[in-house]
Amino acid sequence: MNINSHNVLVFFHLVLFVYAIGGDIAVYLIGKYVVRDELNLDERLRVRDIRSLVDMSARTSLVLLLPLGFTLAIPFGSPLRDNWLLHLWIFDLGWLWLVWAVFFTQDAKLRNVDLAIRYALAAAMVGFGVYCLVNQAPIASGWLATKILLFGAIILNGIWIRSIITRWPAAIEMARSGGDSGAEGERTMQANQTSTNKAALLIWILVIVMAFLGKVKPF
Numbered sequence: 107m108n109i110n111s112h113n114v115l116v117f118f119h120l121v122l123f124v125y126a127i128g129g130d131i132a133v134y135l136i137g138k139y140v141v142r143d144e145l146n147l148d149e150r151l152r153v154r155d156i157r158s159l160v161d162m163s164a165r166t167s168l169v170l171l172l173p174l175g176f177t178l179a180i181p182f183g184s185p186l187r188d189n190w191l192l193h194l195w196i197f198d199l200g201w202l203w204l205v206w207a208v209f210f211t212q213d214a215k216l217r218n219v220d221l222a223i224r225y226a227l228a229a230a231m232v233g234f235g236v237y238c239l240v241n242q243a244p245i246a247s248g249w250l251a252t253k254i255l256l257f258g259a260i261i262l263n264g265i266w267i268r269s270i271i272t273r274w275p276a277a278i279e280m281a282r283s284g285g286d287s288g289a290e291g292e293r294t295m296q297a298n299q300t301s302t303n304k305a306a307l308l309i310w311i312l313v314i315v316m317a318f319l320g321k322v323k324p325f
Contacts, residue, residue, distance in 0.1 A: 112178070119174050122167040127313050129164030133157050134306045141292075141299045147281055154274075158209070165205055168260065172227070173198040175257070185244040221268065224261050231258030248325040253316050260312050267305045273298050 235255025
């Protein structure tokens with residue numbers, strides 16, 4: 107049996123891609139039940155908890171795609187290699203631990219650290235992608251530089267989703283109170299879900315474009 111290590115990495119890259127977009131689609135479909143009027147609020151909150159768990163597949167995939175993508179990009183001129191690439195993997199595994207720690211503990215300080223990492227990575231990826239497109243160096247392949255830029259855009263999209271998530275607790279409390287306040291809470295939850303759906307659609311578009319660029323390499 108002859109197994110090429112590069113092909114193995116491509117396989118795992120494909121698996122992570124499937125889990126990333128599949129997880130987002132599942133979150134989108136489950137999210138519809140969070141605002142279904144025929145379900146009482148407690149039932150919808152249980153659905154929301156399930157959605158959060160399912161979303162971890164997409165979040166995990168996104169984190170792991172970062173170092174795996176740069177590993178696969180070495181033959182195409184990526185400057186991250188050897189010790190730099192090793193450091194990226196170590197950092198990324200630490201970030202993955204943080205993502206799951208935030209999920210299990212809901213600790214505000216850990217969440218803020220995670221958010222700061224995402225802002226920094228988004229700025230770095232978008233900036234590096236634009237730099238490579240303008241200067242055609244250190245990465246000369248336009249499709250790869252664009253993928254790096256779009257990955258930063260996906261991280262920014264995730265930050266947008268997190269800003270939407272912060273609006274949910276207040277809306278839920280309003281919905282619990284009943285009366286006019288309860289009706290306003292329901293409308294706010296509907297608006298939050300609509301915003302989440304828009305963000306999910308944008309992620310699908312970005313991921314599909316990245317997959318196209320990686321496979322076709324048009325420029």
